Amino acid sequence: MSEKRARISYILFWVAAIVYLAPLVVTLSNSFMSSREVEKNYSTASEQYIDMNIIPEKVTLSQYSKLLIDSPVYLNMFWNSVKLVAPIVLGQLIVSVLAAYAFMVMRFRGKEVVFLLYIIVMLLPLQVTLMPNYIVADWLNIKESYLAIILPAVFNPFGVFLLRQYMKSMPFSYIEAAQVDGAGHGRILWSIILPMLKPGLAALAMLTLLDYWNLVDQAVIFIQEADKQPLSTFLAQINSGELGLAFAGSTFYAIPVLLILFYGQEFLKKGIAITGMK
Amino acid sequence: MSRKEKDKEEKGNRIFGRMFIWFIGMTAVLTFFSKSLYNYRLPVVTVASPKQGRLETSITGKKADIPPENDDILYDTLLPIAALRQDDKGYYVLTLQADDGVLGNGYKAARAAVDLLDADKLYCAVEGLPEGELVIVEATSEIFAGDHVYYEGGEIYDEKEE
Numbered sequence: 001m002s003e004k005r006a007r008i009s010y011i012l013f014w015v016a017a018i019v020y021l022a023p024l025v026v027t028l029s030n031s032f033m034s035s036r037e038v039e040k041n042y043s044t045a046s047e048q049y050i051d052m053n054i055i056p057e058k059v060t061l062s063q064y065s066k067l068l069i070d071s072p073v074y075l076n077m078f079w080n081s082v083k084l085v086a087p088i089v090l091g092q093l094i095v096s097v098l099a100a101y102a103f104m105v106m107r108f109r110g111k112e113v114v115f116l117l118y119i120i121v122m123l124l125p126l127q128v129t130l131m132p133n134y135i136v137a138d139w140l141n142i143k144e145s146y147l148a149i150i151l152p153a154v155f156n157p158f159g160v161f162l163l164r165q166y167m168k169s170m171p172f173s174y175i176e177a178a179q180v181d182g183a184g185h186g187r188i189l190w191s192i193i194l195p196m197l198k199p200g201l202a203a204l205a206m207l208t209l210l211d212y213w214n215l216v217d218q219a220v221i222f223i224q225e226a227d228k229q230p231l232s233t234f235l236a237q238i239n240s241g242e243l244g245l246a247f248a249g250s251t252f253y254a255i256p257v258l259l260i261l262f263y264g265q266e267f268l269k270k271g272i273a274i275t276g277m278k
Numbered sequence: 279m280s281r282k283e284k285d286k287e288e289k290g291n292r293i294f295g296r297m298f299i300w301f302i303g304m305t306a307v308l309t310f311f312s313k314s315l316y317n318y319r320l321p322v323v324t325v326a327s328p329k330q331g332r333l334e335t336s337i338t339g340k341k342a343d344i345p346p347e348n349d350d351i352l353y354d355t356l357l358p359i360a361a362l363r364q365d366d367k368g369y370y371v372l373t374l375q376a377d378d379g380v381l382g383n384g385y386k387a388a389r390a391a392v393d394l395l396d397a398d399k400l401y402c403a404v405e406g407l408p409e410g411e412l413v414i415v416e417a418t419s420e421i422f423a424g425d426h427v428y429y430e431g432g433e434i435y436d437e438k439e440e
Contacts, residue, residue: 072312259298
């Protein structure tokens with residue numbers, strides 16, 4: 001009976017995997033089609049349903065050439081995304097480590113209340129905090145710059161929560177021993193906590209990268225200049241006559257994130273698993 | 279999982295890390311050369327600025343369909359005959375317009391309707407062209423209004439004797 005159940009589960013997992021991967025495969029294969037073929041496949045002028053092909057009739061790199069060479073706007077947007085995401089990831093790692101250490105090791109009045117506030121803010125949807133962020137950005141006069149997106153992202157409470165949970169899995173005896181030996185908080189953090197925190201930091205970096213590589217709401221609201229828009233807003237600018245560019249653009253857009261995820265998948269699994277243990 | 283399997287998995291993961299660095303590197307190189315690559319594919323244009331002058335008497339040019347009536351008239355706007363174009367809306371020229379896009383300073387061809395007053399074998403007299411415009415005389419490939427073009431600088435217009 002259990003073998004039968006295992007077989008059924010196996011089949012169900014395969015079906016789920018195919019359903020999940022199908023859009024990615026279609027996007028990838030359509031990116032190698034010429035614009036005429038894409039128009040032919042997705043034209044609904046005469047019929048109600050489209051006739052979608054997975055395998056291109058003729059494999060061509062014309063869409064990629066159009067995207068990367070004929071339209072250098074795309075590359076500009078790619079680097080805008082990098083300029084946004086890199087400081088966010090770096091800033092969040094630094095701030096989250098320090099805050100998580102404070103919540104974990106230090107004793108101060110109201111610690112639990114403050115952490116509860118962190119969790120409440122973390123649970124609020126983005127759209128709820130967008131207006132207050134806009135008002136504060138206006139006060140600080142940073143509304144039209146990347147700082148309006150970077151600063152709220154750097155102080156996102158999710159990183160603090162993740163690293164605090166990760167630190168809870170560490171043996172506290174190391175810290176106590178260091179304190180007995182006279183080590184200060186800086187020494188404890190640098191020499192004891194950080195080396196053991198690497199998987200957690202890698203997991204946080206990857207999750208932050210994923211989250212902010214795809215940001216659209218903040219970019220649309222805070223950045224008005226077309227030259228400064230990140231890549232996540234590119235698809236919104238494609239019109240219906242350039243579907244081939246949309247496929248090529250999406251593929252190119254997904255590549256760096258996929259590579260990072262495949263590289264750090266072990267850290268991600270470890271980091272998320274351990275945060276759930278305590 | 280055995281140590282061997284773990285090492286194999288780590289090696290596999292490291293390949294993705296190298297691929298990521300290669301990807302970023304190639305994108306950086308492509309971005310660095312994007313302006314050159316983009317300009318390389320653009321048609322190169324030769325331009326002239328309108329000058330004052332008189333026309334010569336003989337006319338064999340195919341573009342102008344009226345013979346010069348009076349070669350003593352000093353026209354305000356003389357252009358090379360190659361710059362004059364015609365479509366169903368009438369005569370027009372393509373002017374060089376600055377287009378500051380993502381790559382910095384670039385140029386576009388813009389349509390400017392003109393009235394043809396007179397012409398000779400080499401030049402034509404027009405009116406209706408805004409002052410200070412550079413007119414596209416020829417290009418390395420066919421261009422239309424709105425196309426991006428590459429302008430190297432300089433003009434080909436010969437000085438006309440007044």
